Amino acid sequence: MAGRTQSVDCDVLVIGAGPAGSACAQVLASAGMDVLLCDRHVFPRDKVCGDGLIPDAHRALARLGLADAVLARAARASRLDCFAPRGGRVAVPAQLAVLPRRELDEMLRQAALSAGARWRAPLRFEAPLHDADGRVAGARFREGDAVRELRARWTVLATGADATALEAAGMCERRAPSGMALRGYLQHPGMAGAIGGLQVIWHKALRGGYGWIFPAGAGRFNLGVGFMHRQGAERPQDAPNLRQLLDAFAQVHAPARELMAAGADAGGFKGAPLRCSLQGARAARPGLLVAGEAAGSTYLFTGEGIGKALESGMAAAQAIAQGWRGSDAQVDAAYQGELAALRPRFAAYSLANRFNERPWMVDFITWRARRSPAVLARLAGVLDESQDPGRLASAQGLLRMLLPLG
Numbered sequence: 001m002a003g004r005t006q007s008v009d010c011d012v013l014v015i016g017a018g019p020a021g022s023a024c025a026q027v028l029a030s031a032g033m034d035v036l037l038c039d040r041h042v043f044p045r046d047k048v049c050g051d052g053l054i055p056d057a058h059r060a061l062a063r064l065g066l067a068d069a070v071l072a073r074a075a076r077a078s079r080l081d082c083f084a085p086r087g088g089r090v091a092v093p094a095q096l097a098v099l100p101r102r103e104l105d106e107m108l109r110q111a112a113l114s115a116g117a118r119w120r121a122p123l124r125f126e127a128p129l130h131d132a133d134g135r136v137a138g139a140r141f142r143e144g145d146a147v148r149e150l151r152a153r154w155t156v157l158a159t160g161a162d163a164t165a166l167e168a169a170g171m172c173e174r175r176a177p178s179g180m181a182l183r184g185y186l187q188h189p190g191m192a193g194a195i196g197g198l199q200v201i202w203h204k205a206l207r208g209g210y211g212w213i214f215p216a217g218a219g220r221f222n223l224g225v226g227f228m229h230r231q232g233a234e235r236p237q238d239a240p241n242l243r244q245l246l247d248a249f250a251q252v253h254a255p256a257r258e259l260m261a262a263g264a265d266a267g268g269f270k271g272a273p274l275r276c277s278l279q280g281a282r283a284a285r286p287g288l289l290v291a292g293e294a295a296g297s298t299y300l301f302t303g304e305g306i307g308k309a310l311e312s313g314m315a316a317a318q319a320i321a322q323g324w325r326g327s328d329a330q331v332d333a334a335y336q337g338e339l340a341a342l343r344p345r346f347a348a349y350s351l352a353n354r355f356n357e358r359p360w361m362v363d364f365i366t367w368r369a370r371r372s373p374a375v376l377a378r379l380a381g382v383l384d385e386s387q388d389p390g391r392l393a394s395a396q397g398l399l400r401m402l403l404p405l406g
Contacts, residue, residue: 027064040159041121043106055096061310075215098217156288158294158313171290173280180227185223210226308345
């Protein structure tokens with residue numbers, strides 16, 4: 001192909017240094033490729049996120065050789081406390097951790113650089129470059145007042161949930177996000193001993209959304225609310241105002257009320273879109289792969305996305321490395337195959353999203369889990385991915401809940 005013979009600035013250009021981009025850059029650089037990792041921001045930088053690291057993220061970090069270092073800095077927890085709309089509560093055992101994305105993403109970026117990747121920022125992506133055959137051959141950026149063009153044999157777009165970059169690259173299939181989230185950091189040393197696990201709260205006052213409180217260590221808490229749009233809604237009209245949702249959260253959950261009333265603001269509340277279920281974007285075209293939340297790597301039901309972003313970034317890297325001397329079609333097929341293997345997990349979480357839409361289901365499952373070790377084990381299995389969350393939300397799953405208590 002013509003694009004294979006043109007001069008290039010790097011073998012692989014990775015745009016976006018979040019979990020997907022940095023993981024991709026680390027794997028490729030470790031394989032001996034010349035990788036240029038870039039981002040619109042100078043790092044370290046803040047990122048709106050719940051900061052929770054569930055077991056899939058732990059496993060992905062272990063594959064990158066970073067689990068021990070990350071967990072040494074993170075606040076660790078051994079349970080997820082689920083609060084049902086009618087006041088029921090169940091503690092689900094799990095290996096969990098919380099590390100602000102400002103720290104986590106910088107650790108991931110540094111690991112990529114240590115593996116040999118080069119770094120350039122701030123660069124704002126504007127459009128892909130193409131060779132004479134129409135194959136993507138790099139990208140054009142805005143660097144301050146200047147325009148920069150960087151040519152590459154392969155380009156990976158890992159620019160997060162904002163649809164602007166996807167549209168510019170011709171990869172956007174749905175501009176509207178799958179949901180929205182609002183989060184802030186609050187400092188309240190007096191609450192450090194009162195919240196030991198990660199908390200997720202459902203309540204009818206949250207109008208189909210949910211709230212969370214994740215302890216980040218040293219009396220600091222990540223507190224936020226989220227709302228997932230009903231599937232099939234391009235521009236849903238039923239989405240609540242997130243500030244109003246946050247106020248409602250404080251009214252119905254006493255720890256949230258105490259943190260918001262007496263905690264010191266440690267960064268302000270910020271909102272962000274979510275792209276979920278591996279939907280809304282094309283995953284590949286000749287010369288270009290899309291990874292991370294740009295590809296919809298976040299779970300619809302919970303808003304968790306770090307683990308699957310890391311996995312998608314590594315999958316993109318493996319597809320490029322394995323198909324380097326082959327055709328674009330081979331790389332495309334390899335990457336699409338990796339994503340296809342993940343799709344059942346996303347489909348299950350999409351089904352489980354009915355919990356947000358039907359809070360009575362949360363009440364029922366919480367009630368059962370408090371009385372049945374078998375049901376509690378199923379919930380723990382959902383977190384560590386040994387159980388299918390869709391089975392709990394299905395008619396058959398609910399019917400099984402009616403069987404005698406185990």
